[in-house]
Amino acid sequence: MEFEPTPKDNIRISSVQKAQRVLMGENWIEQPLPSQRTQRVGPFLLIHHWQDHFRGGQEPLDVGVGPHPHRGFSPVTCIYAGALRHRDSLGNDHVVTAGGTQWMDSGSGIVHSERPADSIARDGGMLEIIQFWVNTPQAKKMNAPSYQPLSQEETPCWSENKWKVALVQGEWNGKKSPIQSHHPMRIANLQCSDSGASIDLPMPKNWIGILYVLSGTVQVSDASASGRQMIVLSTGTANFIRMIAKEDCRVLFLSAAPLDEPIVSHGPFVLNTYEEVQKAILDYHDGKMGALDEKI
Numbered sequence: 001m002e003f004e005p006t007p008k009d010n011i012r013i014s015s016v017q018k019a020q021r022v023l024m025g026e027n028w029i030e031q032p033l034p035s036q037r038t039q040r041v042g043p044f045l046l047i048h049h050w051q052d053h054f055r056g057g058q059e060p061l062d063v064g065v066g067p068h069p070h071r072g073f074s075p076v077t078c079i080y081a082g083a084l085r086h087r088d089s090l091g092n093d094h095v096v097t098a099g100g101t102q103w104m105d106s107g108s109g110i111v112h113s114e115r116p117a118d119s120i121a122r123d124g125g126m127l128e129i130i131q132f133w134v135n136t137p138q139a140k141k142m143n144a145p146s147y148q149p150l151s152q153e154e155t156p157c158w159s160e161n162k163w164k165v166a167l168v169q170g171e172w173n174g175k176k177s178p179i180q181s182h183h184p185m186r187i188a189n190l191q192c193s194d195s196g197a198s199i200d201l202p203m204p205k206n207w208i209g210i211l212y213v214l215s216g217t218v219q220v221s222d223a224s225a226s227g228r229q230m231i232v233l234s235t236g237t238a239n240f241i242r243m244i245a246k247e248d249c250r251v252l253f254l255s256a257a258p259l260d261e262p263i264v265s266h267g268p269f270v271l272n273t274y275e276e277v278q279k280a281i282l283d284y285h286d287g288k289m290g291a292l293d294e295k296i
Helices: 118-123 274-285
Strands: 013-018 020-024 027-033 044-054 065-070 073-081 083-088 093-097 101-105 110-116 125-135 146-150 157-160 163-169 185-192 198-202 208-215 217-220 223-226 229-233 240-245 249-256 264-266 269-271
Touching (some): 013 223, 027 229, 044 073, 044 249, 073 093, 073 185, 083 118, 083 125, 101 110, 118 125, 125 249, 185 198, 208 217, 208 223, 217 249
Antiparallel strands (some): 020 027, 044 125, 073 101, 083 093, 083 110, 157 163, 163 185, 198 240, 208 249, 217 223, 217 240, 264 269
C-alpha cells in the first residue's frame, strides 16, 4: 500500500511508492522512477534496479546491453554484487566490481555498452546493480563526454551509529567523493544490520531527493518503506532527514538542489527542446557521437 502524508508527518515526506516491475529487453527489473505519480525528482529522472543470477556458459557479447548512444545526462550505475564491464566510443574499457560506481557524463554524445563481466557470462554468478539517470543543466549538456569509474577502495566509506555509509557523490562528514557533477547533490549507499539504529542524513532545507530501499525496512517520521519501495523527499524546515533501520537494510540515498528546467526526452537522449532531440538522433546516425566495435 502506498503512503499518503498527512499534516502531522515530516513535511519532507512527499510519498512512499512501490517500484514497478518492467521488462527491459529480456530482463525483468524494478523501476521506482519514473512512475505514474512521479515523473522526476529534481535532476533524478530514472531508477532501474536489476538483480539476476547468470547460469554461465554464455558468451560475453550475448548478455547485458550492447552499444547504444546517450546525450544530455549522466547514466550512473552502482554495483552491489558481481561486476560490470563498461566500454565506450572514447576508448574506455573498464570493469567495476561490487561496491564501486560507474559515472558516465554523456555530454554532447557518446556510445557505450554495459555488460556483466566476462567471468559472470562464462562461469555464472549474481549481478545486482542500480542505474539512475542524472539530468545535466542546460548550459552544460553539450560539454565533452567523460567517464568516471569509482572503485570500492576509492569510495569514501565510514560507520555512523551502526550504519555503513559509502559516499558516491558530494560531501559528507568532512569527506568528499572524487566524482565530479554539474549540479549540487549528495549521493550515498547506506547499510545497517541493527534494528532501531538511526542516522541523520544531511540534506539542505531547499533540496529534494529519494530514499530507495533495496532490501529490508526503514522508517522516516511516520512513514515506513520496505524492499523495492522509494520515499520521495520534498523541501522542508530542517537540514537533515532522520532514518531508522527496522531490520537489516540497504538504501540508496539521492539528494540534490532542485533543477526546474524543461525536459524533452526520447529514448537515450535527454534535452530541452524537440528540435534538440531531433538533432541528437541525426547526429547519432551520422556518426557524430563516435562508434563502438566490441569485437575489436
